[in-house]
Amino acid sequence: MVVELLVETFIRFLQPTNMLLIVVGAMLGMFLGAIPGIGGATALALLIPLTFGVDPLTAFMFLAVMWAGTSQGGAIAAILLNVPGKSPNAASILDGYPMTRQGRATEALSVAAIASAIGAIIGLSVLALSIPILTRVILLFGFAEIFWLAFWGLTIIAIVVKGNVILGLISAGIGLMIAFHGTNPITAQTRWTYEITPLIDGFRLVPVLIGLFAVAEMIKLSAEGGTISDHSDVVELAGQRIEGFKAIMRNKFLVLRSSLVGVTIGMIPGVGGTAANFIAYFQAVQTSKDSDNFGNGDVRGLIASESSNDAKDGGAYIPTLAFGVPGSAGMAVLFGAFILHGITPGPQLLDIHLDIVVTILLAALFGNIVTSGMLLIFTTQISLVTRVDIRVIAPIVLSVALLATFAVRGNIFDVYVTILFGIIGFLMMSINMSRVPLILAIVLGPIAERNLFRSMQLSRGELGILWESNISKLFILLIVLSFLLPILMPRIKQRIGWDL
Amino acid sequence: MSDANSQWNDITSEVWDTSMDVLNRWGKPVLFLGTIVWLVLLIYWSLEWRHWDRLFPILIGSITVVLVGIQLVRTISPRANQLMVDLVRPDGVDVEQPNADDARSEVAAQLQAAKSSDRTEDEYRKGALGSSAWIVSFGVMIYFLGYFYAIPLFILLFSLYSYRDWKMPLILTVATSVALYLVFVQFLNVFIWEGVLDLPLPGWL
Numbered sequence: 001m002v003v004e005l006l007v008e009t010f011i012r013f014l015q016p017t018n019m020l021l022i023v024v025g026a027m028l029g030m031f032l033g034a035i036p037g038i039g040g041a042t043a044l045a046l047l048i049p050l051t052f053g054v055d056p057l058t059a060f061m062f063l064a065v066m067w068a069g070t071s072q073g074g075a076i077a078a079i080l081l082n083v084p085g086k087s088p089n090a091a092s093i094l095d096g097y098p099m100t101r102q103g104r105a106t107e108a109l110s111v112a113a114i115a116s117a118i119g120a121i122i123g124l125s126v127l128a129l130s131i132p133i134l135t136r137v138i139l140l141f142g143f144a145e146i147f148w149l150a151f152w153g154l155t156i157i158a159i160v161v162k163g164n165v166i167l168g169l170i171s172a173g174i175g176l177m178i179a180f181h182g183t184n185p186i187t188a189q190t191r192w193t194y195e196i197t198p199l200i201d202g203f204r205l206v207p208v209l210i211g212l213f214a215v216a217e218m219i220k221l222s223a224e225g226g227t228i229s230d231h232s233d234v235v236e237l238a239g240q241r242i243e244g245f246k247a248i249m250r251n252k253f254l255v256l257r258s259s260l261v262g263v264t265i266g267m268i269p270g271v272g273g274t275a276a277n278f279i280a281y282f283q284a285v286q287t288s289k290d291s292d293n294f295g296n297g298d299v300r301g302l303i304a305s306e307s308s309n310d311a312k313d314g315g316a317y318i319p320t321l322a323f324g325v326p327g328s329a330g331m332a333v334l335f336g337a338f339i340l341h342g343i344t345p346g347p348q349l350l351d352i353h354l355d356i357v358v359t360i361l362l363a364a365l366f367g368n369i370v371t372s373g374m375l376l377i378f379t380t381q382i383s384l385v386t387r388v389d390i391r392v393i394a395p396i397v398l399s400v401a402l403l404a405t406f407a408v409r410g411n412i413f414d415v416y417v418t419i420l421f422g423i424i425g426f427l428m429m430s431i432n433m434s435r436v437p438l439i440l441a442i443v444l445g446p447i448a449e450r451n452l453f454r455s456m457q458l459s460r461g462e463l464g465i466l467w468e469s470n471i472s473k474l475f476i477l478l479i480v481l482s483f484l485l486p487i488l489m490p491r492i493k494q495r496i497g498w499d500l
Numbered sequence: 501m502s503d504a505n506s507q508w509n510d511i512t513s514e515v516w517d518t519s520m521d522v523l524n525r526w527g528k529p530v531l532f533l534g535t536i537v538w539l540v541l542l543i544y545w546s547l548e549w550r551h552w553d554r555l556f557p558i559l560i561g562s563i564t565v566v567l568v569g570i571q572l573v574r575t576i577s578p579r580a581n582q583l584m585v586d587l588v589r590p591d592g593v594d595v596e597q598p599n600a601d602d603a604r605s606e607v608a609a610q611l612q613a614a615k616s617s618d619r620t621e622d623e624y625r626k627g628a629l630g631s632s633a634w635i636v637s638f639g640v641m642i643y644f645l646g647y648f649y650a651i652p653l654f655i656l657l658f659s660l661y662s663y664r665d666w667k668m669p670l671i672l673t674v675a676t677s678v679a680l681y682l683v684f685v686q687f688l689n690v691f692i693w694e695g696v697l698d699l700p701l702p703g704w705l
Contacts, residue, residue: 053688166571173564174535177542180557189553192542215635222634223627391662395655396676398635403647403680407690412643419639423632430628431528449556456552 005358006128013366018061022363025062026370029069034077035393040070041329042213046397048206048337049404056341060356061363063337067330068120068367071310072375075112079302080105089309091281095294095301102297106379110244111299112306113375115255118248119307120368122259123266123314124361131350131357134322138347143454144466146324146347148475150448153325154441155482165487167433175441178203185446186453198413205336207405207417208442212435213333214401215422220429221390241376247299254284254300255307262308266315280308310368317364321345321357324447332439340408346447532572539565634658646695652677 012018032043044067051059074089079096092112099108141149154172181192182202193199248255258280265276284304285291294301319325324346326332338345343353350357405418428435452466459465467473543561546554634654641650652673659669684690694701 050683050688053690166567166574170535170564170567170571173560173567176560177539177557177564180560184553187550187553189549191549191553191557192545219628219631219635222631223624391659392668392672394631395658395672398638398658399651399655399676399680402638402642403651403684403692406642406647406693407684407688410691410693412693415639415642419635422635426628426632427531431531445556453552 005355006362009355009358009362012057013061013362018058021058021062022065022366022370025065026069026367026374029066029367030073030076030371030374031069032066033070033073035073040067040074041333042217043070044330044333045206045209045213045336046400046404048209048333048340049408051337052340052408056343056353056356057359059337059341061359063334064360064363065367065370067313067334068310068364069371071313072113072116072368072371075116075306075309076109076375079108079112089277089305091277091305092302092309094281094305095296095298096305098295098297099299099302104243104297106241107243107247107299108302109379110241110376111247111302113372114244114248115258115303115306116310117368117372118255119259119262119309119311120313120365122256122307123263123311124365124368125314126263127314127317127361130318130322131354134318135350135354138322138350140469140471141323141347142469143451143458145469145471145475147448147451147455147466148472148479149323149325150444150451152475152479152482153319153323153444154437154448155479167431168437171428171433171435172437172441175438176445178208178438179442179445180449185450186457196413198411203417203442204409204414205339205442206408207414208421209333209336209439210401210405211418211421212425212428212439213329214397215418216425216429216435218394218397218401219422219426222394224390241379248303251300251303254303257287258284258304258307259311262311263315265308266312267318276308276312277305280304313364317360321349321360323347324349324444326440326443329436329439332436332443335443528575529572532568532575535568536565536572539568634661642693642695644695644697645699646697647692648694648701649699650695651680 013022028047029040029043032046033040044063047063047066051062054062071089075092075096078089078092079100096108096112099105154176179202181199183190183200190200261280261283262276265279281301281304284300285294288294288300316328316331320331320335324335324344326335326345335345338349343349343356402415402418405414406412408414425435428438455465456463467476539561543558543565546557546561549557638650638654641654645653655676656669656673659672660666663669685692
């Protein structure tokens with residue numbers, strides 16, 4: 001069935017309209033990803049409302065391609081400007097920028113393009129291979145298991161996201177309190193509507209996402225002023241593309257190893273792409289016999305960083321699509337797109353909407369290949385987008401954000417929610433409070449509450465249903481570990497002198 | 501590189517979220533205090549609901565109040581902050597604020613450099629307040645004038661304020677307004693808010 005769907009989706013992608021959308025999505029993703037500070041999640045949040053009214057298959061094809069493009073765009077800024085376009089490209093600056101300074105910018109961009117494409121293929125292959133297994137595993141999930149799964153997602157994300165237990169938990173707590181606004185779908189009780197009629201439906205996810213990411217980033221970038229390239233020494237492109245191919249061939253096992261690190265870390269909710277990026281980088285350092293040149297333009301550092309970065313997306317799709325637990329900010333935003341289209345990611349998705357999962361898988365693959373090709377061919381032209389002035393970007397992004405928010409359901413209240421959450425998001429950034437737990441709490445909180453209620457209804461108030469199954473027990477154990485690990489790990493590291 | 505190895509955890513996730521301190525000395529305590537007041541009010545209002553409706557709001561709200569309270573004490577008392585750091589991280593590394601070692605680490609230093617801006621903290625604060633004011637004003641413009649008038653007006657005024665020149669703002673205003681009109685009205689065919697003043701629109705729109 002999966003193979004049939006893959007063939008069917010592949011043929012659909014070859015239609016001229018879809019091919020055009022893939023190229024446009026890839027270019028848009030690269031453009032937005034290359035602008036330092038915008039980031040993939042912000043770009044995705046901005047474009048979600050544009051897909052409203054479009055059929056879900058086309059919408060998710062476009063979004064997945066666009067998401068793939070942001071990773072490549074992020075590498076351009078990291079390599080040419082010493083500024084990661086998005087956080088998971090951060091390790092690419094360690095060797096990518098020194099390569100640029102050594103007159104090897106074209107080689108570095110070629111390496112990034114090829115390593116990213118191979119990483120993505122490996123990551124998405126893992127996703128494709130896991131679909132048949134996941135379709136069986138998800139049948140074991142009832143209301144109680146989904147409750148614990150959502151609860152685990154909340155705890156692990158709040159704790160792991162930045163290593164800051166208190167601020168992470170506050171962010172998640174506030175997110176849950178925001179999620180409780182509106183009508184309880186089980187009891188029909190309205191909660192905290194402040195006598196505002198649109199709040200009977202609660203805070204909608206899309207305006208909150210656009211506010212927290214797009215608007216908040218614009219406030220921050222406008223406050224900083226100038227252009228990002230003003231602060232960096234922009235070096236002219238030089239070097240050979242062919243050297244990039246040769247470097248990849250020389251380090252094919254490193255590409256494979258780093259991709260596997262990326263896809264594995266990507267599967268763990270909350271650990272995030274930046275962690276995958278740095279872990280892959282440091283495994284390259286530690287497994288190299290001659291590691292002295294790392295940090296000074298060693299192509300292996302860039303290969304490790306970029307292949308893991310694109311491979312992690314394949315892994316990150318697994319918890320998001322199969323279990324409804326988004327593992328990162330970008331995946332949480334994608335979750336918002338599902339909600340907008342009336343689809344709930346999680347155990348039912350693979351059963352009812354397998355076509356969408358296959359579309360995302362193939363679109364991500366196409367997106368990575370198209371963006372890698374474009375990066376190889378149009379290196380010079382693409383690099384120009386890193387010099388776009390924030391004074392040009394800010395009014396455009398703000399106009400699109402506030403218009404797109406309204407377009408979703410034609411309610412002016414959503415525009416004010418976007419502005420409110422833009423300011424909240426900026427305040428959170430200014431106190432170093434991660435916005436990711438808040439978003440995930442808004443997503444996962446209602447899932448946890450709803451499934452707990454349903455479990456209780458099913459068992460007529462008998463609490464035993466919550467720890468009856470082995471899966472529930474496993475999740476309870478994981479939750480306990482989530483709370484204990486941040487406290488125990490530093491002590492363990494200190495005792496055994498483990499570095500990293 | 502070994503320093504960098506030990507610091508990767510501190511710079512994972514949201515690298516861009518470490519910005520200049522926009523809140524002054526009393527800003528953070530006021531923010532935390534305001535959050536506590538909001539949460540307490542929410543809990544108070546939920547007391548009259550039925551058991552299942554108030555269970556999670558009261559539970560989560562109470563825990564969050566305690567956590568914000570701890571953070572408030574940490575913010576106003578350096579001693580309490582150190583006590584918390586010692587309790588959670590026996591190696592003395594405060595995960596919230598990058599310490600001197602973080603700053604020395606190669607990775608953190610590079611990222612800090614990448615994020616740095618030429619603006620002073622005071623200019624940054626004023627810039628942030630100004631940007632927030634612009635966005636709120638844009639919201640007000642949309643409410644009264646509708647999108648057809650608010651978007652060109654906002655882009656024109658915002659870019660005039662930024663550029664102090666006519667050429668670029670005019671190009672930006674016309675190009676963005678036309679592009680948004682084509683995408684949202686012509687292509688996506690969405691309903692556009694026309695504002696409470698209900699100003700007349702040109703016949704060709």
